[in-house]
Amino acid sequence: MMPEPSDLELNKAAATAALTPAARHLHRAVLTAFVETGRAPTRADLARIADRSGIVAADALTELAERDVIAFDADGEIRAAYPFSPTPTAIRVSWDSDRAVHAMCAVDALGISAMLDRPVTIVAAEPGTNATVTVHVNRDEARWIPESAVVFAGTVNDRCCPSVDSTCGHINFFTSTEAATVWAAEHPEISGVVLNQTDALACGVAEFGSLM
Secondary structure (H helix, E strand, C coil): CCCCHCCCCCCHHHHHHHHHHHHHHHHHHHHHHHHHHHCCCCCCHHHHHHHHHHCHHHHHHHHHHHHHCCCCCCCCCEEECCCCCCCCCCCEECCCCEEEECCCHHHHHHHHHHHHCCCCCCECCCCCCCCCEEEECCCCCEEEECCCCCEEECCCCCCCHHHHHHHHHHHEEEEHHHHHHHCCCCCCCCCCEEEEEEHHHHHHHHCCCCCC
């Protein structure tokens, strides 16, 4: 039995709000780098930012990782800075004429317009079929193509690992509820819920609208 949309755990906004000023400063620097360049700052970049700001980088980065606001790989480089992905995903978000990033998941993508306070266009590939879903988002309003599109919000059972491992790869756009349901039935190891357009957009705005 699938959970109800109200059972979804929203935590990025709360986790960000609880950061210390030092960690929050570095977090903003990471998000700003993605917005301005489309790329993640390196560990060395963050060390320089911290040094200029009088921040103990190791402490702030540990806090960001422990609160699952940013995920790092074994070398200390960023592998997730929700809502942004430093590596290509099936979900691309663009704005203006030359700005584009990849989102960690569908809900993340839907929150980017509110976070940046500007319209964005999301182009995503449906898992299993590669059918295209396009969403034009302007803060808390959106136009979906096709009109039947939905989001499947899934998770694996291990909630102890970072979101990048437990949920991000399983929260995707689908062309219809039927398509999402078929995909979910083929992947019983992933539990989740189909979100309609209103609920999916509301989740994205709640999670990421206040981050910047």
